[in-house]
Amino acid sequence: MARLASKLVVVLGGSALLLAAAAGSPTAAHADEAVCAGMTTAVYQRINPETKGNLLTTSASEATAAAADGFTTDAGRPFAVSKVAGDGLRPVHELYRKATGDYLYTISASEVDTATDRGNYVDQGVSFYATTAGADCGIAVYRVRGFGQHRLVVGTANRDALIEDGWRDEGVAFYAAARGVVSAPAPAPDAPADTTFSFAVMPDTQQEVLRPSDTRFKNRTQWLARNEAALDLRFVTSSGDVVNWDTPAHEQYEVASEAMKPLEDADIPYSLAVGNHDTAAVCEGGSACDPTQTSKLFRDTSTFNDYFTAARFGAVKGAFESGKVDNSYSTFTAGGVKWMVLVLEMYPRPAAVDWARSVVASHDDHNVILVTHSYLDASGNIAAATEGNGRTTPQALFDRLVRQYPNIKLVFSGHVGLLGDRVDTGVKGNKIYSFLETFHDPATNPVRLVTVDTKAATLRTWVYSPYTNATYPASEVNIRGLSLVR
Numbered sequence: 001m002a003r004l005a006s007k008l009v010v011v012l013g014g015s016a017l018l019l020a021a022a023a024g025s026p027t028a029a030h031a032d033e034a035v036c037a038g039m040t041t042a043v044y045q046r047i048n049p050e051t052k053g054n055l056l057t058t059s060a061s062e063a064t065a066a067a068a069d070g071f072t073t074d075a076g077r078p079f080a081v082s083k084v085a086g087d088g089l090r091p092v093h094e095l096y097r098k099a100t101g102d103y104l105y106t107i108s109a110s111e112v113d114t115a116t117d118r119g120n121y122v123d124q125g126v127s128f129y130a131t132t133a134g135a136d137c138g139i140a141v142y143r144v145r146g147f148g149q150h151r152l153v154v155g156t157a158n159r160d161a162l163i164e165d166g167w168r169d170e171g172v173a174f175y176a177a178a179r180g181v182v183s184a185p186a187p188a189p190d191a192p193a194d195t196t197f198s199f200a201v202m203p204d205t206q207q208e209v210l211r212p213s214d215t216r217f218k219n220r221t222q223w224l225a226r227n228e229a230a231l232d233l234r235f236v237t238s239s240g241d242v243v244n245w246d247t248p249a250h251e252q253y254e255v256a257s258e259a260m261k262p263l264e265d266a267d268i269p270y271s272l273a274v275g276n277h278d279t280a281a282v283c284e285g286g287s288a289c290d291p292t293q294t295s296k297l298f299r300d301t302s303t304f305n306d307y308f309t310a311a312r313f314g315a316v317k318g319a320f321e322s323g324k325v326d327n328s329y330s331t332f333t334a335g336g337v338k339w340m341v342l343v344l345e346m347y348p349r350p351a352a353v354d355w356a357r358s359v360v361a362s363h364d365d366h367n368v369i370l371v372t373h374s375y376l377d378a379s380g381n382i383a384a385a386t387e388g389n390g391r392t393t394p395q396a397l398f399d400r401l402v403r404q405y406p407n408i409k410l411v412f413s414g415h416v417g418l419l420g421d422r423v424d425t426g427v428k429g430n431k432i433y434s435f436l437e438t439f440h441d442p443a444t445n446p447v448r449l450v451t452v453d454t455k456a457a458t459l460r461t462w463v464y465s466p467y468t469n470a471t472y473p474a475s476e477v478n479i480r481g482l483s484l485v486r
Contacts, residue, residue: 240275378417
């Protein structure tokens, strides 16, 4: 399911900021008691356990009927509102995004405009009236966002429980009344059972950007965004060679940039590893631009970084070099544990490896997913590329980084071959699972899907092509006894 585009969050302001503050609301401390006196209609809240979204209604019959649409979890009647306009009351609009099934409730007129103009939401009208200021009779209704959905919740404990499970705080949506309301306990309808999630790894996409008319790259990201809820998709990464070569007009980067927008519109964080074709070392046709300057040009990723930034990636927490994503890491929480996606440049410089070592060591409570363009060779072995010119070979990377830290769990790469996987043992006796996905496919758009169940300690991965609805049986790997940092 898709999330609101990151641009929309700007309208919302900081997490502690009342969503409707832009409308010029008074502060909570100066609210008029009479405002809450008019809010006597209980709101029924129903949760869809599959999509994780919520539906609000003041109609008991509609609340009952919502079960037929998947809203089967009864979250009680957490607050009261007014069904009619009045002094100090503002309309709360119900916005609906058909592509994701998300119900978004907002008291902010500017957010209604932004969501309908740029967020693909339909304004379904005023559901009820509430206030932008609290009072002795009032309670804060918080809004959180995650998994392609929005959720309203009463109480900081309930809000914090959802945040702990991966939701993002969007602050106070509005203030309502608590008088006469019967509330069902809503600590965390998802937390105990939400142990399974997925992430995706895109292979070399360099064959998909040669023509603006080629829709395969964007078809992949659109499919991922549409299936976000079904997959419980938390992150998307790429093993590099995003483009094939650069041109003065950067046509291939334009195609790739446009292709990533569905993930951004769905607010799905992602990262892209840098491959050799993403550097200034490769020119038209895939040949070396200047064989005498390859080592120098190999580290020129200025165009790549012009198009793909930490802000676009969405969850970057740090980078080796300021203003560059070549070596960077992102974090997220899923299945009740912490994860890090660490991308490293191809044949990383020793200083970049040292930086990566410090990042992994200082995040020993995170399960690390390492992504770099060249690691496994076409036979599924750790590649033994020639070291020199400030490069670290895949084997040296394994020796200096991968095997040294037990919280490095998974490694993904591309560059050569088709498919491959292997299991190695770290210095602490821990297992490290590595996967190759390259393809260079001229006709379809494979993507590796990875599903992790943190409770069962299992991992399943397979490759699927949305463009042709094709699966690759040889790609499926099932792992039991997955050891995770908790």
